Structure formats: structure tokens, C-alpha cells
Amino acid sequence: MDEIEIPSHFLCPISLQLMRDPVTISTGITYDRDNIEKWLFSCKNKACPVTKQVLHDSDLTPNHTLRRLIQAWCTLNASHGIERIPTPKPPIDQTQIAKLLKDGKKFPEMQLKCLKRLRSITLEGERNRNCLEAAGAVEFLVSIIKSYDSRLLEVENNEGSEFIKASDEALCILYNIKVSESRLKSIISNDHEFIESVVQVLKNGNYQSRAYATMLLKDIFEVADPIQLISVTPEYFAEIVRTLRDQISQQASKAALKLLVELCPWGRNRIKAVEGGAVFVLIELLLETSDKRACELALIVLDQLCCCAEGRAEFLKHGAGLGIVSKKIFRVSHVASDRAVRILSSICRFSATSRVLQEMLQVGVVAKLCLVVQIDSSAKTKEKARAILKLHSGVWRNPSCIPSHLLSSYPSS
Numbered sequence: 439m440d441e442i443e444i445p446s447h448f449l450c451p452i453s454l455q456l457m458r459d460p461v462t463i464s465t466g467i468t469y470d471r472d473n474i475e476k477w478l479f480s481c482k483n484k485a486c487p488v489t490k491q492v493l494h495d496s497d498l499t500p501n502h503t504l505r506r507l508i509q510a511w512c513t514l515n516a517s518h519g520i521e522r523i524p525t526p527k528p529p530i531d532q533t534q535i536a537k538l539l540k541d542g543k544k545f546p547e548m549q550l551k552c553l554k555r556l557r558s559i560t561l562e563g564e565r566n567r568n569c570l571e572a573a574g575a576v577e578f579l580v581s582i583i584k585s586y587d588s589r590l591l592e593v594e595n596n597e598g599s600e601f602i603k604a605s606d607e608a609l610c611i612l613y614n615i616k617v618s619e620s621r622l623k624s625i626i627s628n629d630h631e632f633i634e635s636v637v638q639v640l641k642n643g644n645y646q647s648r649a650y651a652t653m654l655l656k657d658i659f660e661v662a663d664p665i666q667l668i669s670v671t672p673e674y675f676a677e678i679v680r681t682l683r684d685q686i687s688q689q690a691s692k693a694a695l696k697l698l699v700e701l702c703p704w705g706r707n708r709i710k711a712v713e714g715g716a717v718f719v720l721i722e723l724l725l726e727t728s729d730k731r732a733c734e735l736a737l738i739v740l741d742q743l744c745c746c747a748e749g750r751a752e753f754l755k756h757g758a759g760l761g762i763v764s765k766k767i768f769r770v771s772h773v774a775s776d777r778a779v780r781i782l783s784s785i786c787r788f789s790a791t792s793r794v795l796q797e798m799l800q801v802g803v804v805a806k807l808c809l810v811v812q813i814d815s816s817a818k819t820k821e822k823a824r825a826i827l828k829l830h831s832g833v834w835r836n837p838s839c840i841p842s843h844l845l846s847s848y849p850s851s
Contacts, residue, residue: 453473530562613657678698679715682719695732745784763778775819
């Protein structure tokens with residue numbers, strides 16, 4: 439295709455690629471459907487990319503004439519290796535989805551067929567996902583998840599096909615719809631059983647459904663109100679920690695970490711997380727992962743948990759806690775370094791027994807804090823490190839304990 443010039447009016451103004459499904463918006467400009475749907479629905483833009491005019495509606499009208507011209511041009515240039523673009527399927531509308539949902543609710547034997555069709559609709563683009571939400575698919579899927587429907591549904595995947603529970607498939611579809619913030623708020627405000635149902639999936643589901651449950655719960659708790667955040671049960675924390683420990687997937691692990699970041703500051707949630715085994719699992723995660731964002735999130739949660747006595751006690755029970763937190767300073771990011779110093783500050787201020795102080799010397803924590811004072815760190819991080827060193831200078835300020843090139847940076851008490 440590079441050897442032949444494509445007529446400019448066959449190119450999408452967004453991608454500058456040959457249009458496969460040309461559609462026209464209210465300003466009269468034609469775009470390829472995929473690109474303009476991403477522009478309007480995924481990126482939430484409200485103006486025409488070419489004219490910059492504000493769009494008062496997001497209707498997309500298929501430009502059949504242009505599509506036929508493009509197909510004819512492709513056929514004429516087949517000798518140049520250009521394949522004819524297929525005629526696109528007409529997009530689904532709310533009426534069709536509403537009928538599908540009605541059949542699924544009315545006839546139980548149609549429910550599995552309905553879920554299969556909903557999955558394929560979800561995968562066909564942002565516009566379809568918006569249509570699903572507007573047509574009431576979210577409520578239909580929530581009802582199936584709450585029923586914990588164990589009937590098996592055959593679904594296609596990269597390796598062929600597999601059988602999964604109807605409730606697990608509903609959970610997968612619900613996550614992929616990317617439900618709007620207002621609808622998520624409505625679900626958790628009006629349906630207290632739903633979160634409990636998702637926690638049961640975390641507890642009893644397969645790895646894939648547990649991953650979707652974790653990611654969906656992250657989206658839910660990001661829009662929850664303080665009362666809902668405070669009232670999260672210990673069982674819920676235990677299951678989130680289990681998701682982290684099992685390392686289901688990188689995406690699920692990051693969702694679990696973000697959930698803990700969101701929940702831990704509220705009420706007694708720190709203690710619930712500690713009792714659920716979060717501290718040990720987070721330290722193990724830091725020992726095993728080199729992913730920058732995962733390290734940052736794990737250190738943020740550990741910082742929150744070390745603000746309570748129970749968290750600090752669990753942290754010090756792990757033989758590698760002090761060493762790995764110190765090691766992450768300067769090796770991940772400014773955010774990670776700041777959180778690592780904050781964790782060490784909490785330990786030094788509230789849990790500094792003589793054994794702990796000696797361990798900090800032995801594993802290189804004191805030398806690393808001297809380096810923080812010496813090297814260009816943020817002002818707050820540097821001040822925290824200096825305060826820690828001053829606090830325990832009676833034990834640590836000894837030439838035999840600290841390398842000579844760092845001793846000069848040890849602050850005087």
C-alpha cells in the first residue's frame with residue numbers, strides 16, 4: 439500500500455489511514471468509526487477534531503457512498519497488494535440490546551445465550567459499551583452475579599474454548615463495560631448485597647474471575663463515600679491480601695494495591711489489613727518485584743500500615759522488612775524513596791528497641807539515611823532522614839558503624 443498514493447478523501451483525518459467504516463458526524467466531516475468513537479467516547483472529547491466545533495450530539499451516520507467508493511478503489515488496485523475492505527456490520531442499538539435483556543430475564547434458558555451475545559457486543563467498541571449501560575445491561579449483570587449462577591457457559595479464548603460459570607462471565611462483562619461513575623455509585627448505594635457477592639467471587643472463584651472481581655472493586659471503592667469505606671469487613675481485606683499473595687496477574691495485583699491505598703486511611707481499616715496479613719505479603723512483594731509502580735504502591739500501603747502499632751509490630755517480625763525498604767531508596771523513584779524514609783521514620787520514632795537499632799546498622803539502613811542527607815533528595819525526605827539520624831545519634835554516630843565517606847554527612851545532635 440506504501441507504493442500507491444491513496445486518495446486523500448479516503449483517509450481518516452484522525453489516523454491518516456484508509457477508512458474501513460466511514461461515518462459522518464454532525465459537522466459534516468467523515469471519520470473512520472473506530473477512531474471517532476475513541477475520540478468521543480474513550481477520550482471524552484466534545485468537539486469535532488477537524489473543525490473544533492462543539493458537538494451537540496454524538497450521532498454517527500454511516501457514509502455508505504464513500505465506503506463503496508473505497509471498496510471499488512481497493513478492487514481496482516488489488517494488483518498492488520491492496521485488499522478490499524469488508525462491508526462492516528451495522529452497529530447495534532439500544533432497542534436490540536433491550537430485547538436481548540428482556541429475553542434473558544424472561545426465559546432462564548435464554549440467559550446463557552444472552553451472556554454470550556453481551557460479551558461479543560462489549561468487545562466491539564466504546565460505543566457499544568455505552569449502549570449496554572444505557573439499555574440496562576448493568577442491572578441485568580449485577581442480578582446474575584448476586585445469584586452466583588453456577589451454570590456453565592462455553593466461551594471462546596485464545597486457546598480455543600472453555601466452560602465458566604454464568605456469574606463469572608457476568609462479572610467479566612460488567613468490568614469490561616467500564617461502568618460510569620454515576621452508575622457505580624448508584625449500585626453500591628442501593629444494593630448492599632452486590633459487594634458481598636463480589637467478595638464471594640474473590641473467595642471462591644477461579645483466578646480469572648478473582649482478577650475481574652478485584653479490578654471491579656477498585657473501580658467501585660474509588661467512587662464510594664466514607665461510610666462505605668469505613669464499613670469494609672475484615673474478610674474483604676483477607677481476600678484482597680490473598681489476591682496479592684497468589685499473584686493472579688500484574689493487573690490484578692496493582693488493582694489490589696490501589697484498593698488498599700484507597701481503604702487503609704479510613705477508620706480501623708489499617709488494623710483490618712494488618713490482621714489480614716497485608717504487611718508480610720507487601721514485604722514479600724517488594725522482595726520479588728522490580729515493577730516501578732507496584733513498588734511505589736506497596737511502599738505507600740506499608741507507610742499507612744506502619745502508622746499503627748500493629749502494623750509496625752508485623753513489619754519488624756519479618757526478617758527482611760528493614761533491609762528491603764532501605765534498599766528501595768534511590769532505586770525506584772522519588773515517590774518510593776519518600777515513602778521508604780517515612781516507613782523508617784515511623785519505626786524509629788515509635789518502635790526503636792535496641793535490637794531494632796542494631797539491625798538498622800547491620801543491614802545498612804543508617805548508611806542509606808546518611809546518603810539521603812548527602813544526595814539531592816526532596817527537602818521533606820532529607821529533613822525526615824536528618825531527624826531520624828539525630829534521634830538516635832547516641833547509638834549510631836560512631837566511626838566504626840558508618841563508612842568514612844558518609845560520616846561527614848551525619849547531622850550533629
